[in-house]
Amino acid sequence: AGIAKLGWEPGTSEWSNYEAAESYESEGLSHKREIVRHFLATQEPKRVWDLGANTGDFSRLACDLGAEVVAFDVDPGAVERNYRRVRKRDEKSMLPLWLDLTNPSPALGWAHQERASLVERGRPDVVMALALIHHLAISNNLPLDRISGFLASLSDHLVIEFVPKSDPKVETLLATRADIFPHYTREGFESAFSKDWKIEEAAEIAFSDRVLYRLSLRSV
Numbered sequence: 001a002g003i004a005k006l007g008w009e010p011g012t013s014e015w016s017n018y019e020a021a022e023s024y025e026s027e028g029l030s031h032k033r034e035i036v037r038h039f040l041a042t043q044e045p046k047r048v049w050d051l052g053a054n055t056g057d058f059s060r061l062a063c064d065l066g067a068e069v070v071a072f073d074v075d076p077g078a079v080e081r082n083y084r085r086v087r088k089r090d091e092k093s094m095l096p097l098w099l100d101l102t103n104p105s106p107a108l109g110w111a112h113q114e115r116a117s118l119v120e121r122g123r124p125d126v127v128m129a130l131a132l133i134h135h136l137a138i139s140n141n142l143p144l145d146r147i148s149g150f151l152a153s154l155s156d157h158l159v160i161e162f163v164p165k166s167d168p169k170v171e172t173l174l175a176t177r178a179d180i181f182p183h184y185t186r187e188g189f190e191s192a193f194s195k196d197w198k199i200e201e202a203a204e205i206a207f208s209d210r211v212l213y214r215l216s217l218r219s220v
Contacts, residue, residue, distance in 0.1 A: 010077035028207035032161075035203045036130070037061050039159045039214040042201075045125035049154065051101060052132035056082040056094060062128070063093045070124075072099040101132075102140050119153050127155040130212075134163040137184055138173045144183065144192035152196040158215040162189045166209045186211060 040048070040062050048062040053071035055078050062069045071094060073079050082096040099105070104118040129151065136142045151158055163170055164186060165179075183192070190199065197215035204211050 008080065010080040028205055031206040032130075032210075032212065033058070033061065035205065035212045036128070036159060037065070039201065039212065040065055040067070040126065042214065043126050043157050045157070047122070047124040048126045048128060049124040050128045050130075051099075052129060052135070053082065053096070054078045056085065056096060058128065058130055059094060060091075062126075063091065066093075067125075068093045069095070071096045072101075074098070074100050101136065102142070124155050126157045126159060127151060129158065129160040131161055131163060131169075131210075133160065133189070134167070134170045134173060134184075138170065138181060144189055145195060148193040148196045152217055156217045156219075158197060158213075160213050160215065161205075162186055162211045162213065164209045164211075 036058055044065070045062065045067045048059070048067045048069045050056070050059040050062070050069055050071045053059045053073050054075070056069075056071045059069045059071040059082075071079075071082055073082070073096070076098055079096050079098045082094075085091070086094050086096060099118070105121075107113070107117040107120065108115040133144075133147065136147050137144055151160070165171070165174065165181075165184060182188075193215065196218060198218050199213055200216050201214040202211055
C-alpha cells in the first residue's frame with residue numbers, strides 16, 4: 001500500500017513538454033500529422049514501435065488506426081507524461097517505455113537466454129523514427145549507414161523523418177561542436193539508407209525543410 005501511494009513529478013525537461021519542444025508552425029505540424037497518418041494507413045500495421053515517441057502524439061495516430069504501439073523515449077519525463085495520459089484515457093493499445101537507442105536493452109540472464117534483447121523481443125510491422133535521426137547522427141556520432149542497418153534489424157517497414165542542417169534543432173546541436181558531418185544531407189541520407197531500404201514515398205513537410213519517408217526493406 002505504501003508503494004502504491006508513491007508518485008514522481010517529472011518536472012520540466014528539454015523534451016518532456018512536447019508542444020514546447022516542437023519545431024513546426026501549426027500548419028506544418030498539421031501537415032506532418034496528415035503525412036504520417038497516410039503512411040501508416042497505407043501499411044495497415046498491427047504492431048508499431050515508435051522510437052523517440054516523446055509524449056506519444058504520433059504514436060496515437062497508429063493507435064487510432066488499430067495498431068498496438070510501444071512508445072519508446074530516452075527522456076524519463078516524456079515517458080512519464082505519456083504514461084499518465086495512457087492511464088487517464090484508459091488507452092489499452094499504448095505502452096510507453098524508457099529506452100536509450102544508443103545503448104539498447106541486451107540479452108540478459110543465464111547464458112543470455114532469460115531475457116531477450118530489444119531486437120529479439122518482436123518484429124513490429126512498422127517502426128517510426130520521427131525527429132530522431134539528427135540526435136543519433138549528430139549528437140551521438142552514428143554514421144547514417146549504421147543507423148539504417150540497425151533500423152533494418154527491427155522491421156520491414158519504416159516511417160522516418162530527415163531533419164536537415166538548416167533546421168533550427170540541428171543548428172542548435174551544431175552550435176556547440178564542430179560540423180564534422182559532410183554526408184549529413186538529404187542526398188547523403190537517401191544514399192546511406194538505399195543499401196537496406198527502398199523509398200516507397202517521400203513528402204516534404206510544409207513550412208519546414210524536413211522530409212518524411214515511407215521505406216520498405218529491399219528484401220521484402
